């Protein structure tokens with residue numbers, strides 16, 4: 001089996017639809033400026049449109065235009081929301097493919113570094129076992145919220161943080177970046193489960209979150225071990241984690257802002273070996289993106305332009321008849 005695959009080589013069966021991750025990654029780079037947000041998202045419109053065709057995201061694209069993902073992911077999941085079903089299905093589908101990418105990341109950390117200490121390999125094997133169970137749990141939860149595998153496209157933007165050829169960078173990306181985000185998301189799903197009195201959701205996410213804290217702890221410990229006596233190497237892994245955390249803040253959807261879609265799970269992260277300073281840093285990184293006000297204004301403009309294009313296209317079509 002090949003070592004060190006490129007993220008594009010992540011294999012899936014025919015049920016899955018691969019989405020260009022450019023649209024996800026661009027969220028991380030958006031500044032707090034309405035015109036720039038509109039310009040950047042419009043530039044990606046053809047890619048976004050192509051990636052949703054034939055999936056459950058197509059009606060959302062038709063309704064909101066290229067910024068539909070911002071509509072769905074930047075709002076908290078609340079019981080009673082008219083778009084609750086879509087939000088829940090998109091979130092759980094995203095979690096399911098995230099678990100599969102975490103499984104691939106952990107299993108590849110075991111395979112890619114044959115000279116790593118035995119304890120590291122045992123930790124990665126334990127994580128791969130946990131992630132395989134999580135995939136099964138999330139598949140059942142997706143059915144529980146009325147969804148099915150492949151209904152939304154899969155972006156590899158999580159897995160892109162899991163391909164470093166340096167073991168310290170690998171665990172910084174997978175076990176602190178990706179698994180840290182998992183803690184934030186699962187704590188948020190528990191919040192939703194309690195509010196909606198959905199005991200299945202609450203209990204399943206509680207069990208999964210307990211494992212994720214252990215996985216982050218593996219990362220916290222192994223980054224230290226792999227960079228022992230090499231402060232410069234440690235500093236590089238911290239820079240990489242910051243970069244990953246900036247991307248994983250999803251344009252501020254995961255942040256410390258009180259109206260954020262996903263809050264930073266402070267206590268869980270402390271339990272998992274993040275320092276208070278690191279958690280404050282993630283809050284600062286995620287606050288650097290566009291504010292909710294900026295996004296809402298941009299969404300209005302993008303939706304109007306989308307409507308105008310649709311009207312023009314249908315006028316052109318009826319003129320041609």
Ligand SMILES: [Fe+2]
Nearest residue numbers: 099102131134
């Ligand atoms: Fe997991």
Ligand SMILES: [Fe+2]
Nearest residue numbers: 102179212215
């Ligand atoms: Fe995990």
